[in-house]
Amino acid sequence: MYKYETHLHTSPVSRCARVGVRETLEFYKSIGYDGVFITNHFLDGNINIDDHSIPYEEKINFYFSDYEAGLELAKEIGIKVFPGVELSYGGTDFLVYGLDKEWYLNNPQIMEMKKTDELTLMMECGALIIQAHPYREASYIDHIRLFPRHVHGIEIINANRKEEENAIAEIYAKHYGLLTFAGSDNHAGAGQKKLAGVCTSEPICSVEDFINKVKSGETEIFTLANE
Numbered sequence: 071m072y073k074y075e076t077h078l079h080t081s082p083v084s085r086c087a088r089v090g091v092r093e094t095l096e097f098y099k100s101i102g103y104d105g106v107f108i109t110n111h112f113l114d115g116n117i118n119i120d121d122h123s124i125p126y127e128e129k130i131n132f133y134f135s136d137y138e139a140g141l142e143l144a145k146e147i148g149i150k151v152f153p154g155v156e157l158s159y160g161g162t163d164f165l166v167y168g169l170d171k172e173w174y175l176n177n178p179q180i181m182e183m184k185k186t187d188e189l190t191l192m193m194e195c196g197a198l199i200i201q202a203h204p205y206r207e208a209s210y211i212d213h214i215r216l217f218p219r220h221v222h223g224i225e226i227i228n229a230n231r232k233e234e235e236n237a238i239a240e241i242y243a244k245h246y247g248l249l250t251f252a253g254s255d256n257h258a259g260a261g262q263k264k265l266a267g268v269c270t271s272e273p274i275c276s277v278e279d280f281i282n283k284v285k286s287g288e289t290e291i292f293t294l295a296n297e
Contacts, residue, residue: 071269073292074280075106076154077165077202077225077253083110083136085118089259091140095147097260101296104273105150107280108137109165109253113181115158126178134171152277156202159185161211163202164221165253166192168281189220198281200251203228204242205235216242223249223284227291229266230255249284252291265294 079087080094087110089097098106111117113129140151155166155174162185169192174180180188189199200223204216224243227236229252243250252266268289274280283289 071271071290072104072273073102073267073269073294074274075103075254075256075265075267076109076251077156077228077255077267078106078108079110079156079255079257080108080136080140082118083133084257085111085116087257089257089261091136092143092147094256094259095140095143095149095151099147099149100260101265101294103149103267105152106140107152107154107167108140109154109156110136112155112157115156115163126181127175130171130174133174150274152274152280157185157188159215161206161208162204162215162217164189164217165200165202165225165251166197167200168197168277169195186217186220189217193220193222196278196281198222198284200225200249202253203231203235203239203255205238206231207235218242218246218248221248223251225253226250227252227266227293228255229253229262229264229293250291251284252293260296263296265296267292267294 080091081087137153144151157164199221201221202225224239226240226243254262254265256262269292270289
C-alpha cells in the first residue's frame with residue numbers, strides 16, 4: 071500500500087508550524103511514505119504574515135512558497151508533494167484539494183465571501199472539501215460549527231485530537247453519508263507522535279487522481295505510531 075499524509079503544516083508559511091519543508095519531507099520519506107499534501111493555513115487562518123495590508127497577489131505567492139520549495143526538494147528526496155489548503159472560520163477548518171495557485175490568484179473575491187458561498191464556489195470549480203477535526207474543542211473556539219451540505223467529507227481521524235472528538239466525527243459523517251478521511255495535522259515533522267492519513271493500492275499521480283480515488287472509495291484511512 072502507498073501511504074500519504076493529507077494534513078500537514080510547514081514553516082515558515084504556517085505560523086504554528088515548528089519544522090521546515092526539507093526536514094518534514096525527509097521525515098516522511100524515512101518512514102516509507104510515498105507522498106504528502108502540504109496544507110498550510112490560508113490567508114484567513116494562522117498564516118505567518120504580520121502585514122495584512124500587502125497586496126493579495128503577494129500573500130498568495132508567499133502562501134504557495136512552501137509547496138513550491140517542496141516540489142523542488144521532492145526531486146532530491148524522492149517523495150511526491152501535492153498542494154492543499156486549510157481554510158479557517160473562527161476555529162472551524164476545511165481542507166481543500168484540487169485548486170492550484172493560479173485559481174487562487176484569479177479569485178481574490180473569496181476573501182470577502184460568506185464561508186458557505188466560498189465553499190460552494192470551490193466545489194463547483196472541482197475542489198474536494200473535507201471539514202477538519204469538526205468537534206475540536208479549544209479555548210479559542212467559541213462554538214462548534216458543522217457544514218454537512220458544503221463539504222464532501224469529514225476528517226474522522228485527526229492524529230492530534232482526542233479519541234472522543236474523532237469518534238463523534240465518525241458518527242456525524244456516517245449520519246450524513248459523507249466521505250470519511252484521516253490526517254495527522256502535523257506541525258512538528260518527526261516530532262509528531264501519532265500519524266494518520268490515507269493509503270492506496272496504486273500510487274497517486276496527481277491531485278485530480280487523488281480526488282477521484284477518494285470519491286470512488288479507492289482510499290483507506292490509517293493511523294501509525296511514530297516511535
